[in-house]
Amino acid sequence: MKNNKPILLVEDDSVDAMTVRRALKDIHVLNRLDVVKNGEEAIEYLENGKESPCVILLDINMPRMNGIEFLKAARAQSLVERIPVVVLTTSKDDQDIIDSFKLCVAGYILKPVTYTEFIETVRTINLYWTLSELPH
Amino acid sequence: MNFKPEGTVGVKPMEYQETTEDEFESFSYIISHDLKSPLRAIQILTDWIVRENADRLTESGKEHLVLLQDRVKRMDHIIDAVSRYSRIGRVKIEPESVDLNQMIDYHILVTPVPDHIQCIKKKPLPVVRCKRALVTEVFQHLIDNAIRYMDKPEGRVEIDFSEEKDFWRFSVSDNGPGIDEKYHRQIFKIFASLHGRDDGQSRGVGLTLSKRIAELSGGRIWLESRKGEGCTFFFTLPKDENRN
Known part of the structure; x- marks a missing residue:
């Protein structure tokens, strides 16, 4: 990543969270990974966190507050104005894609089925956000 | 059309007026989300077992895990097909x-x-x-x-x-x-x-x-x-x- 701020992963599935953590380690990304389990926890993290994340990786389908609801709430409170949000989901639902881009996501990526593909996905996200400037 | 299950299967807002159309929509949503997540977990966990235990697994053990991953891929393909099939015609596209x-x-x-x-x-x-x-x-x-x-x-x-x-x-x-x-x-x-x-x-x-x-x-x-x-x-x- 362009800076050494933490990456925030909003993900309720523990195996998916393990997969992202492991993939980041395997491609030697040094940024700390913080994981919260739903949109509510993510809002709380952003409101109370001392350090804002460099990137948010956001699942859509989560209990309590899902990804779209999180985006609406976070935008309303201007919590993610300076943070790129990349959706990482199983949802191919056109409405989810439209809703996400309406809420200004920086990307919408489907979770791959195999770990090898997952590594490539995380590698690509990392490369892009290493090349792209990020707001301070 | 806009109903999305809030998180886990079957949890939905109380005030929601459900119709057959919406039931079908949530059904196809469940197919594409809730069935795929555990499947991906099986695939990835199996992959890790193979990677981390390559020297300890017997030949038949390896073969069984390859077969397992193959069937998971097939299942993934079927879910995609059924989900795609159910979505055609449900998404509004203007001519x-x-x-x-x-x-x-x-x-x-x-x-x-x-x-x-x-x-x-x-x-x-x-x-x-x-x-x-x-x-x-x-x-x-x-x-x-x-x-x-x-x-x-x-x-x-x-x-x-x-x-x-x-x-x-x-x-x-x-x-x-x-x-x-x-x-x-x-x-x-x-x-x-x-x-x-x-x-x-x-x-x-x-x-x-x-x-x-x-x-x-x-x-x-x-x-x-x-x-x-x-x-x-x-x-x-x-x-x-x-x-x-």
Whole structure:
């Protein structure tokens, strides 16, 4: 990543969270990974966190507050104005894609089925956000 | 149409007025989300077991894990197909004016066509009013199938059309292996097509999707072929662009 701020992963599935953590380690990304389990926890993290994340990786389908609801709430409170949000989901639902881009996501990526593909996905996200400037 | 289960299966807002339409929508949402997540977890955990225990696993143990991953991939393919099938026609797409020449040329350009196969338009295709994404998908399935199953050293895939009074009739023909007449109806059926093949490229899934698209658009799809003599798939689209 362009800076050494933490990456925030909003993900309720523990195996998916393990997969992202492991993939980041395997491609030697040094940024700390913080994981919260739903949109509510993510809002709380952003409101109370001392350090804002460099990137948010956001699942859509989560209990309590899902990804779209999180985006609406976070935008309303201007919590993610300076943070790129990349959706990482199983949802191919056109409405989810439209809703996400309406809420200004920086990307919408489907979770791959195999770990090898997952590594490539995380590698690509990392490369892009290493090349792209990020707001301070 | 906008209902999304909030998180876990079956949890939904109390005030929600449920209709059959919405039930179906949430059903297809569950198919694509809630069934895929555990499947991906199985695939990835199996992959880690194989990676971390390569020297400790017996040959039969390795073989079983490979078979397990293979079946997971197949399941993933089936979920995608069923989910895609249920979504066709549920997403609102406005008809627009589409130059089929551009559409076909672009598809051929981005498709890896082997050197021994020629893909050609027999004559310039018309500009038609249609739902672009859906009609593109039908052409893609038909052209991709013709290429995938080509068994001749000089393969030929031809795209053609004729203009009838109320509809357009398009065709994709090839000089490939042909399809025995007894399978002509079966290949369009979803469950028939989902059985069998392990490579995740069953011919019939695309055909089932194409049939649904053609019929939802007010047209139809069929084929003419004899085993060993290539085949021609036809599909029609009504000229009345405001239909559906």
